[in-house]
Amino acid sequence: MKMVKKYAGVMLCAAVSLSLAACGPQESSSEKTSSKGSELVVWEDKEKSIGIKDAVAEFEKEHDVKVKVVEKPYAQQIEDLRMDGPAGTGPDVLTMPGDQIGTAVTEGLIKELNVEKDVQSLYTDASIQSQKVDQKLYGLPKAVETTVLFYNKDLISEDELPQTLEEWYDYSKKTADGSKFGFLALFDQIYYAQSVMGGYGGYIFGKDKDGNDDPSDLGINNEGAVKGAELIQKFYQDGLFPAGIVGEQGINVLESLFTEGKAAAIISGPWNVEAFSKAGIDYGITKLPKLENGKNMSSFIGVKSYNVSAFSKHAELAQELAVFLANEKNSKKRYEQTKEVPAVQSLASDTAIMKSEAARAVTEQSRFSEQTPNIPEMNEIWTPADSALQTIATGKADPKKALDQAAEMAKGQMKAKHSGT
Numbered sequence: 001m002k003m004v005k006k007y008a009g010v011m012l013c014a015a016v017s018l019s020l021a022a023c024g025p026q027e028s029s030s031e032k033t034s035s036k037g038s039e040l041v042v043w044e045d046k047e048k049s050i051g052i053k054d055a056v057a058e059f060e061k062e063h064d065v066k067v068k069v070v071e072k073p074y075a076q077q078i079e080d081l082r083m084d085g086p087a088g089t090g091p092d093v094l095t096m097p098g099d100q101i102g103t104a105v106t107e108g109l110i111k112e113l114n115v116e117k118d119v120q121s122l123y124t125d126a127s128i129q130s131q132k133v134d135q136k137l138y139g140l141p142k143a144v145e146t147t148v149l150f151y152n153k154d155l156i157s158e159d160e161l162p163q164t165l166e167e168w169y170d171y172s173k174k175t176a177d178g179s180k181f182g183f184l185a186l187f188d189q190i191y192y193a194q195s196v197m198g199g200y201g202g203y204i205f206g207k208d209k210d211g212n213d214d215p216s217d218l219g220i221n222n223e224g225a226v227k228g229a230e231l232i233q234k235f236y237q238d239g240l241f242p243a244g245i246v247g248e249q250g251i252n253v254l255e256s257l258f259t260e261g262k263a264a265a266i267i268s269g270p271w272n273v274e275a276f277s278k279a280g281i282d283y284g285i286t287k288l289p290k291l292e293n294g295k296n297m298s299s300f301i302g303v304k305s306y307n308v309s310a311f312s313k314h315a316e317l318a319q320e321l322a323v324f325l326a327n328e329k330n331s332k333k334r335y336e337q338t339k340e341v342p343a344v345q346s347l348a349s350d351t352a353i354m355k356s357e358a359a360r361a362v363t364e365q366s367r368f369s370e371q372t373p374n375i376p377e378m379n380e381i382w383t384p385a386d387s388a389l390q391t392i393a394t395g396k397a398d399p400k401k402a403l404d405q406a407a408e409m410a411k412g413q414m415k416a417k418h419s420g421t
Contacts, residue, residue: 038314039066040321043094045074045304051334052325059324065317074304075100081109085311092318093325095142098130098303099372105133106376111308113137113319122328126371127343130303133374134212139305140326141343142334146299146369147192148361149289150258150272151265153282161265164290165196165231165297168265172240175264181242184254185267187232188246188393190220190385191300192267197228198298199291204373204381215377215414220385221403229392229399236393246393258283269302270358273339285357287365296368303343303372335359380413 044052049069056067070091072080077094081104084090096104104110115137120128127141151161162168162183172182186192194202201224206217219225235241244253255272257263259279267288276283288297306322308315324330331342335353341362342353353359372378388406391397397405 036064037066038317039068040092040314040318041090042067042069042321042325043072043077043080043091044069045095046071048334048338048340051337051340052330053337054333055325055330059321063317063320067321078104078109081309081311082107085109085309088311090311091309092312092314093322094307094309095304096139096307097372098127098139098141098301098305099374099378101131101138101305101307102133102373102375103379104307105138109310110138111310111312111315111319113139113308113322115140115319115323119323122345123343124345124366126301126366126369127303130301130371130374131305131307139307140322141303141305142326142331143304143338143340144343144362144366145270145302145304145341146362146365147195147267147269147288148358148365149265149286150268150276150283151286152258152261152263153284154261155264158284158286161286162289164292166292168289169231169235169240171264172235173238176240178239178242179262181257181263182240183235183265184241184245184257184263185235186245186250186254187235187241188250188386188389190382190389193228193232193385193389195267195288195297195299196232196291197225198370199295200224200228200293202226202228203370204378205375213373213375213377215375215418218407218410220381220410221400221407225403226400229389229403232389233392233395233399237395241393243394246390270339270341270362273358285361287361287368299365299369300372301366301369304340377414377418380410380417384409384413 042056049071052069056069060067074095075097077096078100081090081094120137123141124144127144131137131139131141162171168183175182187196194204202222203219205213205215206219208214242253244250254266255268258266259276259281261281288299290296306326308318308322312318328344328346331344332347332350332353334340335342339356339358341359347353348363354363384406388397388402391402392399
């Protein structure tokens with residue numbers, strides 16, 4: 001999914017003239033010897049391998065191994081691992097969204113990592129927590145993202161930007177004429193709608209006494225969620241959102257309206273920075289607006305990570321590679337090539353990164369964001385919640401009734417598919 005707090009820096013062993021092995025689990029001499037001449041396979045995100053090219057070359061030289069990098073859409077890599085891992089054709093290191101960690105662990109697809117606490121502490125709290133299940137670590141974060149507000153400077157200046165969602169509603173009432181629009185968002189999807197519903201007190205899962213997601217406490221239909229959904233419905237009912245941005249093609253319609261100069265502002269993410277730039281749009285980026293209750297719109301933090309396949313024949317070496325790729329130096333290099341905001345705390349104050357308007361917006365919005373739940377039960381939330389929001393957007397259902405039905409469906413699916421819930 002395009003589906004994002006300070007950022008942290010991993011200590012480089014090279015900086016203190018130690019071998020990389022000191023950053024991770026210690027290998028015996030025989031294990032180190034046996035790794036020579038080995039080949040590791042890394043599944044990297046599409047069009048992102050350029051970001052680790054230098055790091056891979058350095059790792060190969062230091063360890064006398066070969067590293068083959070294969071690009072695959074990161075959200076689909078776990079699905080491919082289910083087939084390729086047992087067949088022996090899968091990766092040693094892969095990259096995946098933080099919300100898939102729980103499912104991957106439950107299915108035995110990724111290995112627990114033995115990484116020192118001082119290394120873990122160098123990442124942002126939210127990003128490193130996204131890699132944990134039952135307090136055990138299964139990955140290292142390499143990038144974070146949140147939704148932010150893009151606005152067309154040819155249509156609205158920074159000084160004119162409404163500061164609340166309700167003010168954006170009023171602005172859209174004045175500017176939307178059926179072919180041009182003010183503010184647009186994919187509010188028929190929980191990934192985006194939670195920004196409103198969460199700001200009014202809605203939530204996906206509550207927390208247990210240890211701070212873990214509690215699937216028995218579902219908040220997608222509580223009073224705050226319903227209030228947020230009622231506000232969302234107004235944008236559709238009053239013709240401020242075109243009918244085309246509801247459903248599977250909604251994201252294409254929304255992005256096209258923005259790149260064609262027909263929408264003053266949209267909610268999207270840093271994944272569109274390059275595309276909007278290529279489209280020639282003179283755009284600005286800022287955090288999401290506030291709500292009338294004074295709270296800032298929330299958002300999900302998306303975390304991309306490096307994880308070690310449970311099927312890897314060189315698991316310790318693969319872990320060393322994951323640690324190396326995600327360290328401070330290589331995270332900064334990766335940012336320079338890909339513009340994906342690193343999950344390293346110290347880089348939050350790096351002037352070379354923070355001069356980027358997109359990086360600043362993601363960093364600021366992260367203050368109001370929540371971790372995307374990574375427990376397997378989250379898989380049972382997306383479809384019922386999105387279906388409910390689409391009926392709300394199209395006016396086919398009352399917000400409370402639709403969300404109540406979504407909650408009941410989600411509870412039923414969790415009970416049927418996840419034992420102990």
